[in-house]
Amino acid sequence: MPVPELDARQIQHLSKVERDRLVRKITNAGEHFLAERFGEVEEILRPLVKKHRRIAEIQELHGLTLYRLGRWKDALEQLEYSSQLTGDIDQLPVMADCHRALGQVESVRKLWEELRMAGPEASVMTEGRIVMAGALADIGDIAGGIRLLEKGPIKTRRAREHHVRLWYALADLYERAGDHQRARRGFERIEQVEPHYADVSNRLESLS
Incomplete structure (x- = not known):
């Protein structure tokens, strides 16, 4: 995600000194996030999420940070709260993945249906599809996961x-x-556009 920009309306009650300090901290946290230094992000945001409960950008970034740290329950709580503030559905796939990590397949299914009915942009819908397919595979329905992804x-x-x-x-x-x-063809397709993507080279080698 990009470095978050704070809505001026949400910080207009702060003094200029406080606003500037908050913007610096959030910018710093965003840069740490992009560099995948999630522990540093959490240290910066921990006091801010309590002090600025109504600033959605702070709450969302904290939720995503907790997710990347593998703190599924905490991340879910934080992302649910930030979504309530904004009405935004872009983080539903992340929330679904938290449920998946917790073994809550029916909750994953519920969020997938909510996402599907909302019809978000293609990237968000695809992320939700991937999570739902993974949850199906987790319970042994690999064929169902494949059918979902093929759509x-x-x-x-x-x-x-x-x-x-x-x-x-x-x-x-x-x-x-x-x-x-089919697996080999899929990994070869990825290698053509992203030669160093994840462990694709190793996967192809194991399939040769």
Whole structure:
């Protein structure tokens, strides 16, 4: 995610000194997040989320940080709160993945249905699809996960990050299902557009 920008209306009650200090801290936290220094982000945000409960950008960034730290319950609580503040659905896939990590498949399914009915932009929908498919695979329904992913935007003229993530998830499930030919084709497709993506080279080597 980009470095968050605070809504001027939410900080207009602060003095100029307080506003400038808060903006510096949030900018610093955002830069740490992009550099994947999540422990540092959490240290910066921990006192801010309590002090500025109504500033959604702070609450959301903290929730995403907790998610990246593997603190699923805390992340879920924080992201649910930030979503209530904004009415935004962009973090529903992350919330669903928290439920998945906690083994709460029905909660994943509920959020997937909510996302599907809302019809968000393609990248958000695809992330939700990947999480739901993974949850199905977790309970042994690999075929169901494959069917769900195959309904996603597999074909595209210009591959974006969410397309590559979809291809990877699908190739992974093909391999788990024993369909090594399709798995190999999927990983090869990724290698053509993102040669160093994740562990694709190793996956292809193991399938050769």
